[in-house]
């Protein structure tokens with residue numbers, strides 16, 4: 001007899017998928033392991049705020065919002081998300097100064113002659129830039145376009161219109177800035193512009209349902225920390241002061257056995273064009289002389305007149321671009337973070353330089369564990385560029401599509417690949433949204449009459465339920481696998497699509513065989529899809545704090561009105577059946593009107609199904625009215641097509657009638673090119689070349705003649721019957737006249 005419990009062995013779960021992320025530091029998918037418990041620290045490179053956010057920006061913000069939500073709400077990590085706002089930058093300085101100087105110029109009200117002279121001088125500066133841009137096709141195209149645009153506009157002769165135009169600003173502002181830029185001393189100019197655009201950025205993100213960061217850092221608020229940080233890098237031997245600026249010593253850093261410069265994109269080490277772009281527009285050629293190595297980059301820039309400045313050990317200046325992220329991320333997240341994200345184009349030099357600075361500061365080699373980069377965005381298959389002027393702002397996009405539709409577009413594509421924004425790709429997203437919406441509505445309708453609890457809520461499963469449930473389980477497994485595989489939402493959506501299709505098939509089969517559907521199974525499937533879309537940010541989550549309000553009004557309109565709607569729909573269905581039996585067409589048309597006109601106005605779609613109860617769906621009024629419009633358009637098209645066919649038939653009949661009106665003696669006369677001689681009845685005897693016709697040919701012609709004789713006499717009779725005898729005589733006289 002066994003007196004103790006047997007040994008227990010846990011099940012093996014080795015094959016189950018684990019979350020893996022594509023890490024730019026290794027260029028492959030790596031298993032995701034947070035450094036400490038369940039906490040994930042995350043830094044995302046935020047916007048440089050000097051203009052409106054466009055779809056290119058949305059590419060990374062929406063992608064990382066989805067990634068963040070999946071890691072937090074699907075994989076249940078505790079995420080601490082930090083993002084920066086770049087509010088000190090060469091682009092901001094240039095834009096702010098030029099805006100300011102241009103408005104001063106407009107206020108000075110130059111006359112036509114002065115404007116003409118100034119534009120000529122500005123063109124000279126532009127020509128210098130064109131000459132310098134040789135080889136850079138895109139830049140050349142843009143500069144030449146600016147010139148041509150203003151030249152065309154100058155012809156209009158309206159001085160006021162010209163100076164307030166963007167075309168004039170494009171050319172004049174850089175020219176005025178070159179002369180007077182250094183005189184701009186009011187620092188508020190350099191903070192008002194980024195403040196304005198930061199506000200707009202937050203509005204755009206909210207409209208796109210992008211979650212706010214847990215902590216937001218602005219460069220302008222971290223200048224003292226940056227100065228201290230830079231000093232430590234100098235002390236560690238990886239940066240040096242030169243003419244009041246500080247540069248990062250890439251050679252010294254790379255030579256250290258503990259470090260590796262440009263470890264994310266080693267092949268870009270020495271890519272001076274990319275590096276120069278990273279250094280900013282205001283870095284003059286002279287600054288290059290200050291560097292020990294061409295690959296070095298500025299961490300602190302001495303400010304020239306006309307540039308905002310902060311105090312430092314090295315004199316008045318401002319932070320270089322890359323240092324801000326190293327400092328702010330270190331301040332908030334410490335010496336090593338789990339995830340750093342940003343757009344694909346930030347890899348080099350920005351992110352490699354961030355890594356170098358922070359690792360020079362901390363003396364470690366793992367400041368970032370997983371570096372993730374979102375793919376590019378193209379517009380109608382083209383790269384976005386200033387020369388193509390194909391930037392689409394987020395605000396513009398949201399006038400055409402909803403934030404949900406835009407998000408579905410992202411969900412249907414891989415976050416790290418190129419995403420094309422076009423009518424075609426948006427149509428796919430819209431179609432998918434419609435498929436999901438119809439499924440939710442159909443499920444809600446089909447379970448409405450089934451009790452939610454008690455014995456009646458439970459019915460025995462048939463093979464249909466077993467099959468649908470198998471599909472449901474497969475879907476959940478498939479989605480889990482897809483999300484583990486570098487958060488592959490595209491494949492997850494494919495699995496959802498299959499489940500929806502299986503659910504629809506199940507419901508329509510039940511409807512056809514008048515079988516009751518399984519409430520729990522359908523609701524579980526629809527809830528699962530809804531929850532997943534909530535995780536993805538495509539359906540809003542209830543973010544309220546605390547317990548829900550009891551008896552809140554309008555909390556669930558659908559729940560409140562559905563019993564009334566159901567009673568009405570059942571009543572109407574009975575009326576309709578009776579009206580049909582009694583051929584009471586006026587009542588039937590009233591039944592149609594309530595379905596097609598009155599209920600859509602109230603946001604209710606009622607569908608009649610032959611031999612089954614009516615289906616009720618609560619849909620937005622706008623959608624229903626649009627549907628009605630489309631239906632009417634389709635009916636009109638059908639009507640037009642019918643009309644066209646009718647006209648065609650009439651034309652054919654008329655042609656036939658015309659043929660019938662030809663007297664048999666005239667039948668072959670028109671074919672003079674085929675025949676040269678005819679007998680007394682008008683039947684050809686010889687062909688065009690004078691040859692006598694063969695017997696068989698003659699026989700054929702006689703047959704045709706006799707057929708026409710019949711048609712013609714029929715025609716004469718019909719004319720006589722309608723018009724009286726005189727016309728007939730006339731007609732027969734005419735018939736005989738020619739022969």
Ligand SMILES: [Zn+2]
Pocket residue numbers: 045046325350354
């Ligand atoms: Zn950054």
